[in-house]
Amino acid sequence: MTERTYTLDELCNLTGLPKRTIRYYIQMGLVDRPEGEKRTAFYLTKHLESLLRVKRLSAQGLSLEKIRQGGDGIPQEVSKPQHPGDVSYCSHIYLADGIELVVDANASSMDQHQMRRFIKGALEILQAFKAEQEETEKQERKD
Numbered sequence: 106m107t108e109r110t111y112t113l114d115e116l117c118n119l120t121g122l123p124k125r126t127i128r129y130y131i132q133m134g135l136v137d138r139p140e141g142e143k144r145t146a147f148y149l150t151k152h153l154e155s156l157l158r159v160k161r162l163s164a165q166g167l168s169l170e171k172i173r174q175g176g177d178g179i180p181q182e183v184s185k186p187q188h189p190g191d192v193s194y195c196s197h198i199y200l201a202d203g204i205e206l207v208v209d210a211n212a213s214s215m216d217q218h219q220m221r222r223f224i225k226g227a228l229e230i231l232q233a234f235k236a237e238q239e240e241t242e243k244q245e246r247k248d
Contacts, residue, residue, distance in 0.1 A: 111148040113139075120156045127156060135159045135173050166217040198224055200231055 113124055120127070130136045136155040139146035162172050198206040206227060208220065215223060 108149055110140075111153060113146075113148070116148055116153060116156060119153060120160060122156060122160060130156065130159055130169075133169060133173055135169065164216040166220075200224075200227060204231065 111119070113127065116122070116127060117124055122130075127136070131138055136152055136159065139148050139152065141147050159169070159172055163169065196208045198208065200206055206224065208215075
């Protein structure tokens with residue numbers, strides 16, 4: 106059984122990345138060089154997976170340099186935990202004393218901009234709650 110091959114155009118369609126970006130990722134060492142040479146060059150499933158991984162990690166806010174360096178807590182292969190003992194990589198966002206937001210970046214469908222808006226909204230709700238709580242306590246002391 107032969108492995109599926111892809112042209113550069115097919116990779117662009119499958120990943121939503123322009124040719125220039127794919128070539129840049131290859132130049133940076135984020136993605137392996139294509140198989141073959143010049144006009145006969147082709148890509149394998151490993152190239153597609155690498156591109157999708159870089160795109161996902163970049164959307165989560167990691168710099169290309171950090172992705173290229175690997176390690177430092179960046180999982181090479183991650184999947185949604187399905188069984189006891191499976192590992193999940195999560196971000197812990199401090200909101201206030203005793204209040205933390207935990208986000209599984211692999212299971213979340215939010216990109217970095219949506220996540221920032223979500224966190225900002227959570228902080229605003231928390232502030233409103235604290236203000237309401239202080240107002241209630243103030244009223245109780247008056248009575």
